[in-house]
Amino acid sequence: MRDDLNDVNSSHHLLLPQFPCLSKLAVRECRMLTCMPTFPNIKSLSLNYCSVEILQATLCIAASQYSIGCTPLSMLKSLRINETIMDMKNVPQDWFQNCTSLENLEFDDLSSQYFQALPDWICNISSLQHIKIDNCTDLALLPEVMHRLTNLRTLEIIVKMEGGKAFLLAIFQKSYIELASLLNIRNGSM
Numbered sequence: 370m371r372d373d374l375n376d377v378n379s380s381h382h383l384l385l386p387q388f389p390c391l392s393k394l395a396v397r398e399c400r401m402l403t404c405m406p407t408f409p410n411i412k413s414l415s416l417n418y419c420s421v422e423i424l425q426a427t428l429c430i431a432a433s434q435y436s437i438g439c440t441p442l443s444m445l446k447s448l449r450i451n452e453t454i455m456d457m458k459n460v461p462q463d464w465f466q467n468c469t470s471l472e473n474l475e476f477d478d479l480s481s482q483y484f485q486a487l488p489d490w491i492c493n494i495s496s497l498q499h500i501k502i503d504n505c506t507d508l509a510l511l512p513e514v515m516h517r518l519t520n521l522r523t524l525e526i527i528v529k530m531e532g533g534k535a536f537l538l539a540i541f542q543k544s545y546i547e548l549a550s551l552l553n554i555r556n557g558s559m
Contacts, residue, residue, distance in 0.1 A: 486510035
């Protein structure tokens with residue numbers, strides 16, 4: 370029987386080892402993995418072909434076990450989510466509240482129905498400097514509150530499909546935002 374992911378006292382959470390010196394982690398093709406340690410000093414995390422449940426479980430542990438002074442993922446500077454099923458509409462707004470050092474956020478190949486818009490809560494991560502969205506073909510909207518990302522230097526949207534320029538123009542027309550000084554748009558059309 371599988372433990373409840375949201376139960377931070379369940380057996381699989383309590384027995385996880387800690388890796389206090391680990392600063393970079395890439396998890397690839399582990400679709401059955403449901404949790405991982407909180408990694409108090411991790412600076413770079415890459416989730417490739419995984420379930421978003423591992424991030425959810427880690428953040429639930431972090432929220433319940435640590436004080437504000439030593440919050441896990443508070444050192445995280447770079448997060449890459451690739452080919453992961455992540456329904457952005459259902460991601461709790463407080464998920465990334467502890468990621469106060471997050472500078473780079475990358476979404477790659479999230480071409481499912483679940484990634485149609487960047488949620489407004491991303492704009493609450495004031496430390497963000499670079500956002501990269503690569504081959505997320507169902508993306509249709511950017512947050513109207515992008516102006517809150519005062520440290521954002523680069524917004525890179527890469528489209529690898531026929532009609533990529535028209536696709537990008539449609540996104541910006543729907544989003545009603547002016548980001549000309551922030552944009553680094555590449556068209557990888559075939």
